[in-house]
Amino acid sequence: MASPILSISDAVKTYGDTHALNQVNLDVAEGEFLTLLGPSGSGKTTLLSAIAGFIKMDSGKLTLRAEDITNRPPEHRDFGMVFQGYALFPTMTVRENVAFPLKVRKKPSSEITKRVNEALEMVQMGAFADRMPSQLSGGQQQRIALARAMSFSPQVLLLDEPLSALDKKLRADLQWELKALHNQLGVTFIYVTHDQDEALSMSDRIIILKDGGIQQQGDPNTLYNRPRNKFVADFLGKSNFIDVTVKGQTNSTLHCTAQDVAFDVETDTTNTTGDTVKLALRPERLKLGAPNEEFLPAVVKQVSYLGERCQVIVTHKTLGEMLVSCPTWKTDITPVAGLTVSIGWEPDAPVVLADN
Template identity: 75%
Template sequence: MNEPILSIKNAVKRYGSVNALDGVNLDVAEGEFLTLLGPSGSGKTTLLSAIAGFITLDEGRLALRSTDITGKPPEHRDFGMVFQGYALFPTMTVRENVGFPLKIRKRPAAEIKKRVGEALEMVQMSAFADRMPSQLSGGQQQRIALARAMSFDPQILLLDEPLSALDKKLRADLQWELKDLHQKLGVTFIYVTHDQDEALSMSDRIVILKDGAIQQEGGPNALYDQPRNRFVADFLGKSNFLEAAVLSASGTSCQCESEGAVFDLTTQEPCRQGETITLALRPERLRLGLPGEEFVPATVKQVSYLGERCQVMVTRKSGEEFLISRPTWKTDIIPTPGLEVSIGWDADAPVVLAPLNQE
């Protein structure tokens, strides 16, 4: 990464005995679409609020292009902000709402008019300039909030779960629009969400937080394909987990055993003979066969039809449940509850996770 536009060093924020941020270190690249992802209470909104200047860190510092901004108030950080609840002024027209950040910056009237026009055109809302927020749908109000945040050319745009109040279809449409807008403008986006699919589909890089600390960061593909620990594997998408004993090992190839099932495994790092490892298996990486075709016997417990695919819950003889995702188009086996089956996977399908005490 070149010199970051934003650098966060050892950020700590305490609320009583709880560390809402616990030593966060993060660099944000110029023009990047960075998503802060995590469950409620993970620290993602606290981190965004610290970046915006809405809260003061107990420890650590923030730098914008190498200039310390830790003590700067929000109005002097030159960041745009889009909230979940739109935060439009109800007594102002759309035009006045979008022009407000420019007005408080005392920009000339001609410049305000020009920039408001450009911002509304950018979000395809020029025809609604003289309406009041109450006359707009939720999706339209969020477009106006976005235009307002972009009207003064902010160095960074901060977005705090901006789509969570919208219905599923509109949310999906605006995801495409936001991504397209980011590519056209080249502005740095820092985006907060708890929605894993949203993070995977929109981001250049995802930062996953838990209990105020970064668990893992990287591109969507890297995080999904190589989760570091059980939390990441289970939070970002679905995963099945199993404990396996390493029977033999040679470099990154080994043979493992789990509850009588023996299988080959290809790993990123060498394993050691005799150790017990935890594996994560994505549902779509599992094969479903008739009894004896694969190496793990199981019984179908439940089937959920989802259109282009179905999810099959199977139970191993130990009682452990595995979730399998299968296409519904031209499948060899039609799973039904009670059907005896077997499951298997390729040697490079599982991911070896960090031990629980090292997460």
């Protein structure tokens, strides 16, 4: 990474015995779309609030372009902020809402008019400039909140679950718009969400948090396909977990057994014969077919139809229940409850997980 625009070092924040932030270290690159992802209570909103200056860390340091801003008040950090609940002023018009941060900064009226018009056009809301927030839909209000946050050209834009109050289709549409806007403007985005699909579809890099600490970070492809531990594999998408005993390793091929089931796994980890390790196996990496000798016999327990794909729960006498995700278009078999099938996977499909 080049010199970061923003760095947070050894951040600690506690509430009683609870660590909301536990020695968090993070660099944010210029122009990056960085997403903080985690379940409720993981520390993602606390971290965003510490960056914004809304809460004071117990210890730690925050720098913006190598300048210490740890104790700088929020209004002097030059960060834009978009909230989940829009936070528009109900008694101001759309134009007045977008102009507000510029007036606070005492910009000339001619500049305010120009920037407001540009910000509204940026989010395709120029025709709504004289309306009140109550006359707008939720998606339109969120666009106005975004225009207001961008009107003064902030160095960093902080977004706290901005799409969570919207319905599924509108949320998906705005995800595309936000990503396109980020690409257009090149402004650094720090985005908070608990929605895994949202994080995967929009981010340059994802930080996965749990109990105030970073579990893993990386680009979406790496995190999804190479989760470090069970929490990441289970939280980011769905996984089947198999406990296996290591029977040996030849170069990158791990020879292992799960009771009476023996198979090989391609891995870049080094393992000791006799060790017990946990594997993560994504549902879409399993193959579902008619009974045959090459795959493991199983019985369909439950089928959930999702349009282009279906989720199938099968049971195997040793491995127990396994989740399989398979396409619904031109498939070899149509899974129904009670059907005898077979399941299998390629040696590079499972991922060997760390203990923590």
